[in-house]
Amino acid sequence: MKKKSLKILLFILPLVLVVMIPLVAANEGFGGVLNAYIRLIDDRSETVIDIIDLDKNIIKGALSGTDKYSYFQEITTYNSQADEYLDSNFVGIGVTMTEDEKGAFINSVFVNSPAYRAGLKSGDVIIAVNGTDLKGKSLKQIAAIIKGPSKSSLEIEILVNGLGEPKKIALTRDLVIIKTVTYTMFGDTAYIRMTGFTNKTGEEFSKILEKINSAGVNKLIIDLRDNGGGTVRGCIEVARKILSDETIVKMDFRYNGYLDIRYVASENPNDYEIAIIVNGNTASAAEILSAAIKDNDRGILVGENTFGKSLVQSSYLILTDEAYEKYSAITGETNMHVIIKTLPRMGIEPDEDEWLGAVKLTIGEYMTPNGESINNIGIEPDFIINYNGLIVFDYKVDEEIFVFDKFNIGMVSEQVKKAKSILADLGFYKGEINALYDQEAFDAVMQFQAAEGLYPYGVMDFTTQSALNNRLRLSNAEMDKQLMKAYQELTKEDN
Amino acid sequence: MKKKLLFKTIYILFICLLSASLVFSSSALTVNENYYDGLYSFIDMMYRNELGIDEIMGASLNGVLDGMSQYSCYEISYTDTGKSLSGIGANLEKVRDGFIIVSVNPSSPAYKAGLKSGDIIYRIDKQNTSVMGVNQFKSYLGEKESVLLEIISRETGRVTAVRFNSEPDYRNDVDYVILDDAGYIRINAFSETTADIVAGILGSLDSLGKKEIILDLRDLVSMNIESAADIAGLLSTGGTIARVKSGTFNVKKHEVDFNVKILVNEMTIGAAEVIAASVPAVIYGQTTAGQAYSIKKYPVLTEKAYIKYSQDMGTGEITIILNKLKARGIELEPDDISGYLNLVESGVYNSGGKLISENTRIEPNVVIEDTEIGYMDYVPGEGMIEIRRNYSEGSVNYDVYKAKSILLELGLFDGLMTAVFSGDMTDAVNKYKSSVGYPEDGVLDMSTQAMLNTYSMKSAVLDDKCVQAAVSDIN
Numbered sequence: 001m002k003k004k005s006l007k008i009l010l011f012i013l014p015l016v017l018v019v020m021i022p023l024v025a026a027n028e029g030f031g032g033v034l035n036a037y038i039r040l041i042d043d044r045s046e047t048v049i050d051i052i053d054l055d056k057n058i059i060k061g062a063l064s065g066t067d068k069y070s071y072f073q074e075i076t077t078y079n080s081q082a083d084e085y086l087d088s089n090f091v092g093i094g095v096t097m098t099e100d101e102k103g104a105f106i107n108s109v110f111v112n113s114p115a116y117r118a119g120l121k122s123g124d125v126i127i128a129v130n131g132t133d134l135k136g137k138s139l140k141q142i143a144a145i146i147k148g149p150s151k152s153s154l155e156i157e158i159l160v161n162g163l164g165e166p167k168k169i170a171l172t173r174d175l176v177i178i179k180t181v182t183y184t185m186f187g188d189t190a191y192i193r194m195t196g197f198t199n200k201t202g203e204e205f206s207k208i209l210e211k212i213n214s215a216g217v218n219k220l221i222i223d224l225r226d227n228g229g230g231t232v233r234g235c236i237e238v239a240r241k242i243l244s245d246e247t248i249v250k251m252d253f254r255y256n257g258y259l260d261i262r263y264v265a266s267e268n269p270n271d272y273e274i275a276i277i278v279n280g281n282t283a284s285a286a287e288i289l290s291a292a293i294k295d296n297d298r299g300i301l302v303g304e305n306t307f308g309k310s311l312v313q314s315s316y317l318i319l320t321d322e323a324y325e326k327y328s329a330i331t332g333e334t335n336m337h338v339i340i341k342t343l344p345r346m347g348i349e350p351d352e353d354e355w356l357g358a359v360k361l362t363i364g365e366y367m368t369p370n371g372e373s374i375n376n377i378g379i380e381p382d383f384i385i386n387y388n389g390l391i392v393f394d395y396k397v398d399e400e401i402f403v404f405d406k407f408n409i410g411m412v413s414e415q416v417k418k419a420k421s422i423l424a425d426l427g428f429y430k431g432e433i434n435a436l437y438d439q440e441a442f443d444a445v446m447q448f449q450a451a452e453g454l455y456p457y458g459v460m461d462f463t464t465q466s467a468l469n470n471r472l473r474l475s476n477a478e479m480d481k482q483l484m485k486a487y488q489e490l491t492k493e494d495n
Numbered sequence: 496m497k498k499k500l501l502f503k504t505i506y507i508l509f510i511c512l513l514s515a516s517l518v519f520s521s522s523a524l525t526v527n528e529n530y531y532d533g534l535y536s537f538i539d540m541m542y543r544n545e546l547g548i549d550e551i552m553g554a555s556l557n558g559v560l561d562g563m564s565q566y567s568c569y570e571i572s573y574t575d576t577g578k579s580l581s582g583i584g585a586n587l588e589k590v591r592d593g594f595i596i597v598s599v600n601p602s603s604p605a606y607k608a609g610l611k612s613g614d615i616i617y618r619i620d621k622q623n624t625s626v627m628g629v630n631q632f633k634s635y636l637g638e639k640e641s642v643l644l645e646i647i648s649r650e651t652g653r654v655t656a657v658r659f660n661s662e663p664d665y666r667n668d669v670d671y672v673i674l675d676d677a678g679y680i681r682i683n684a685f686s687e688t689t690a691d692i693v694a695g696i697l698g699s700l701d702s703l704g705k706k707e708i709i710l711d712l713r714d715l716v717s718m719n720i721e722s723a724a725d726i727a728g729l730l731s732t733g734g735t736i737a738r739v740k741s742g743t744f745n746v747k748k749h750e751v752d753f754n755v756k757i758l759v760n761e762m763t764i765g766a767a768e769v770i771a772a773s774v775p776a777v778i779y780g781q782t783t784a785g786q787a788y789s790i791k792k793y794p795v796l797t798e799k800a801y802i803k804y805s806q807d808m809g810t811g812e813i814t815i816i817l818n819k820l821k822a823r824g825i826e827l828e829p830d831d832i833s834g835y836l837n838l839v840e841s842g843v844y845n846s847g848g849k850l851i852s853e854n855t856r857i858e859p860n861v862v863i864e865d866t867e868i869g870y871m872d873y874v875p876g877e878g879m880i881e882i883r884r885n886y887s888e889g890s891v892n893y894d895v896y897k898a899k900s901i902l903l904e905l906g907l908f909d910g911l912m913t914a915v916f917s918g919d920m921t922d923a924v925n926k927y928k929s930s931v932g933y934p935e936d937g938v939l940d941m942s943t944q945a946m947l948n949t950y951s952m953k954s955a956v957l958d959d960k961c962v963q964a965a966v967s968d969i970n
Contacts, residue, residue: 026805030535030548031528033798036805037556037836040793040813041567042524045838046740049524050562058526059534061558064623065551066542102654163645163656254543311543318537324530334529336537362543 034058055321055356063359069313070361073099076138078315078358092147093154094176095120096196096230102159103127103134104142107228108196111182114171120158122196122228122281127166128157148173180234183208186470186477189219189490193391194238197230197285202237209241219490221483222289223277225303225391229284232312232366236263239292242272246296249288250371251312253364274299275486278381283307290379291368301381302486308378310367315360316340323354383489387481400469407460411437419460422468423448425475549797549833553626556795556836557591564839565590565615566718566788569795571834573631581636582664583644585610586684588717589837592647593617593624594632597717598683600667601873608657612714612762613649621645626834636661665882665941670711671696671931672949672956676969677707677756679956681868682726685717685766688932690725695932697729701752702930708753709965712767713760713780713866718788720744720843723766730755730774731846737769738848739789740841751775756965759783759857760866765843771857773846777968778859779961780866785856787843793817793836800831861964869959870952879948886939890916898939901947902927 026032042049050057060072077099094113097104104126109116127134129145137145148154152173157166181204183192190212194201212220220242229235232251239248248263276290278301287306293299318336319327327350328334331342343350367373401418416437423429428451429444442458449456452467477483539546553569560567568591584603587594594616599606616632617624620643624632636642641660648655668689670681678700680693700708710730717723724736724744733748755776763771763783771778793813796804805811808819820827842850849855878901880894895916902908907930908923916939924943925935931946956962 026802026811027528028798028802029528029532030552030798031526031531032811033548033552033796033801034531034555034559035525035528036801036811036813037552037795038526038559039523040836041556041559041838043814044791044793044840045563045567046788046841047563047567047839049559051524053561054526054559055530057561058531058555058558061561062538062551062555064557064625065554066538066546068621068623070542165653165655255541314541316537316541318534321527321530324533325527328529328533334533334536335540336533337540338537339533359538361538361541363541364543 059318059356059359063361067311067362069311070359073315073358073360074138075317075352075355075357076140078317079140092143092173092176093120093156093171094174095126097126097139097142099137099139099142100125100162101135102162103137104139105162108180108230109226110176111179111193111195113176114174118169118171120169121160121226122283123161125159125162126156127159130154130156150175179204180230181205181208183212184473185212185215185217185466186473186487187491188217189221189487190215190217191221191223191473191483193223194227194286196227197232197234197238199231199233201230201234202241205238205241218271219273219275220299221275221277221486221490223391223483224282224286224290225277225279225482226281227283227286228281228307229286229309232285232288235285235288239263239289242274243292243296243298246292246298247369248292249369250367251364252367253312255363258363272299273490275490276301277482277486278303278306278379279387279482280304280307280378283309287374287379288366291372291374294379294382295369295372300383300486300489301379302383302489303381303385303387303482305380305384306374306378308374308376310365310373310375311362312364312366313360314363315358317358318356319350320354320356323350326354383485385482385485389479389481391480391483400472401465403462403465403469406462407437409437409439409442409458413437415465416441416460419445419465419468422472426471552798553795553834557625560591564788565592565595566790566837567591567839568837569626569834570628570837571626571631572794572829572832573628573634574829575630576634578634579637580630580633580664581661582633583608583610583636583659584662586668587616587629587632588719589629590615591625593627594629595716597685598715599871600683601868601871604659604662606871608659610646610657611649612716613764615647615649616644617647617654618645619643628834633664636664663883663941665945667942667945668692669696669931669946670949670952671946672952673700673703673705674709674953674956674966676705676966677709678703678705679709679711679962681711682715682767682770685719685722685726687722689722690729692932693726694729695930697753698932699930706753707969708755709758709962710755710770710774710776711758711868711962712763712771713758713868713961714762715767716762716764717766718790719766720769720787720789723769727770727773730770730776732775735846735848736773737846738844741789741791754969756968758866758961758965759859763857765851768851768857769843769845772851772855777861777965778857779861779964780859780863782859783857785851785853787851788839789841789843790837791840793838794827794832795834795836796827796831797833800827804831861968863961863964865960867959869957869962870955873952873955878951880944882941882944882948885941886916887937888916888918888921890939892916894944895920895939898944898947899923901950905950 063070063072093115094110095115096107098107102125106120106122106124108122109120132145134142150173155168155170157168159166180196180198180201181194183190236248251261274293276293278290290301294301327339331339333339333342401415407416412435414435417435420429420433420441423444428448431440445460446456446458449464553571556569568589570589583605584600585605586597588597592615596610596612596614598612599610641658643656643658645654645656668684668686669692672679680696727736728746730751731746732751733746736744736746755774757771757776757778758780759771759778760781761784765787768783768787804816808816845851880897886895891914893914896914899908899912902923907926910919921937924939925937928943929935933943
């Protein structure tokens with residue numbers, strides 16, 4: 001009897017098992033459907049699923065279904081994206097980068113850096129350095145490859161605007177002085193060049209503005225060409241200095257936990273007359289500033305239609321599968337982000353290897369003060385002027401006189417040589433370009449002083465040297481059609 | 496007694512094995528569902544737009560497939576919106592990174608831009624095309640005046656970006672040109688109707704008394720094995736054409752009246768190799784690629800549909816749900832499906848029973864160094880129809896006049912030579928369409944116009960080393 005029941009059991013068992021297999025429960029939600037299809041793929045595919053990287057591959061895949069600015073980041077990349085390389089001077093080529101599927105995407109190029117002089121622009125992608133392919137490398141690794149001793153040379157391969165055939169460029173590393181704001185005066189107009197926005201940009205801008213204010217100047221040309229943006233904070237700080245009690249930008253976030261922010265300028269600054277120069281590489285934070293000036297009617301925009309990127313991203317760490325289970329149990333939460341936000345409050349810090357990586361997500365969009373979205377549209381300037389040439393101010397600094405001494409006949413200085421060169425260009429001086437302040441130079445300076453309405457006494461004083469520098473800048477600036485238009489429009493309002 | 500014991504032992508052993516195998520199969524690969532629910536709710540909470548589960552499911556499945564064959568991929572289901580479709584003059588098939596170029600049409604924008612069979616279009620206006628379907632892509636082209644396509648070259652692996660102006664899209668699965676001694680047939684794409692078109696062409700050749708065929712399979716990268724087997728069946732004398740995991744493609748023994756010469760090169764891949772291996776023919780050109788996959792298509796259910804059908808069918812297993820639905824004759828509604836999963840189920844075994852692979856590349860009987868297709872530069876001449884739109888009875892257009900001229904030469908039209916699409920023109924068009932295997936709907940559509948144009952391509956087709964070799968062997 002017992003034997004028989006065993007026999008029956010043995011007979012029925014496989015049947016029960018066979019019947020049981022199809023009874024895999026169908027679970028709701030993303031995970032449920034995903035699993036159902038993973039089982040299908042596992043069952044019906046010729047090749048096997050890559051189990052080791054499965055979680056990463058799924059998340060990478062999922063984000064490929066969102067916009068192009070949202071993607072998975074390896075933990076090393078996440079850690080290195082802190083502004084470490086923005087906070088100090090260093091020897092390099094002078095670019096800020098983010099990782100790109102092809103290599104390193106250039107966000108901004110520092111003025112007068114080796115990269116700047118070689119013509120690199122924001123939007124270009126570096127794909128190789130000295131023959132080493134950058135594809136798949138973290139930002140930290142890429143930075144390590146690019147940095148090196150001063151005056152050492154390197155060869156990079158870039159894709160201009162990330163497209164087309166690679167272009168090889170030879171560069172010499174140099175000390176890069178990280179300034180996002182530089183300025184120069186010409187006449188009663190201050191020209192301010194901004195190449196990007198960091199958390200220090202506001203501070204740099206304030207210092208420069210103080211000097212401009214003390215010179216009694218209220219006309220500002222702000223050059224945002226090839227400025228690919230940066231931190232929103234830097235941009236807001238700048239805008240607060242030149243607007244008063246006006247909306248700078250509205251931030252529209254999806255997540256209810258993030259309040260939609262309307263940044264308002266509250267400081268009460270001078271009544272500046274402002275012209276902003278923009279081009280097709282003016283993007284993101286630089287567009288916030290441009291739109292703030294335009295929509296509040298606080299100045300004019302000159303140049304080309306801007307890039308049109310108003311989407312805002314943020315990076316979030318994500319836990320591994322096991323760590324999620326562990327911390328979900330501890331916190332009693334299920335949403336990944338809620339768990340991660342809850343842990344610090346409980347005094348828990350996950351180990352390094354409990355992070356799978358991070359996801360960079362587009363979390364919202366900024367709207368211009370008029371409530372417009374400029375994404376993929378850009379901002380149309382008031383005066384459309386096309387210009388492809390160099391932004392000359394950044395190139396000609398070496399030719400200016402370094403003003404620190406007065407010069408009279410018989411004195412010898414490198415500065416005299418520069419002065420002679422400028423006077424020759426202006427047609428006042430026809431002699432040899434050398435360092436001696438001779439009679440010919442004296443006569444030329446006297447003529448120049450007369451022409452400028454200065455006291456004509458032949459001594460090259462500070463005022464005269466500044467006037468010479470101004471003339472140099474103006475003669476160079478004539479090449480730059482966008483700058484000239486901005487200058488003309490600002491000075492025209494005087495009349 | 497001893498025998499009984501032996502039986503018992505075998506039985507127990509059998510059960511143990513069965514149980515083990517069941518336990519093994521029931522521990523099928525899965526991921527932690529809670530984890531993915533938690534991750535999804537986080538992304539959906541933060542991302543700027545609402546993200547439906549179904550919206551990112553397909554992209555996630557592409558992630559699961561990462562590292563597998565390019566041909567295993569997800570594709571969004573696309574319902575025809577009635578918007579005009581545009582093309583770049585290349586035939587495309589879906590792969591995981593985007594679209595693979597099956598073949599390039601002569602003097603098309605794609606040809607002029609240097610695109611080649613096997614290249615992959617992976618971004619359009621800087622957006623990934625990984626989940627986009629072919630018709631969705633063509634519809635996007637139709638909406639834009641021009642698009643920037645980024646293409647991965649099969650040859651160099653490099654990405655190039657090309658700007659295209661969109662132009663009307665039309666299917667031209669087969670080019671057919673009547674030469675003096677033979678019919679020249681070039682397959683451009685494999686679809687459900689390609690075999691019908693080829694059958695029509697064979698019928699018309701037969702009625703013209705031509706027994707020689709030059710079948711051009713060069714620069715043809717497709718994995719539509721089913722369509723290839725149908726075409727091969729027309730020219731094969733019978734037996735197995737190909738075998739894949741889910742079945743065997745057989746054809747009944749039958750007489751074939753044609754002498755076939757097949758042109759191949761290193762870009763003769765997949766479906767084309769199935770034909771070249773199974774059709775009795777003399778082969779000209781270069782060694783083929785030796786690469787073929789059998790792809791099965793599975794609908795991807797929306798979350799809502801998955802829950803509904805799994806409750807109805809009492810299982811969470813997709814394959815069982817689909818089988819039960821089929822058995823009960825229940826059709827899925829368009830709303831039930833977010834897209835399709837194309838899975839490579841197996842390789843392909845050729846008519847000789849060998850797996851098509853690098854070891855079974857097809858070696859030509861006559862090796863020809865230069866395998867470039869002769870008429871790729873061919874520019875439509877004055878007598879050619881400018882393919883712009885469909886025409887039917889009542890239409891008035893100069894292109895109708897040109898079509899009449901060609902049909903007159905073919906002996907299918909003998910009416911008044913005007914630009915008016917008259918009743919007798921409808922008859923002529925139908926006669927022609929039936930002769931090439933198109934449906935007799937009286938419409939002079941763009942595909943028919945393309946086919947009519949090929950009659951004047953004779954000299955261009957002959958400007959081809961492989962065609963010349965094949966023709967000289969006929970004489």
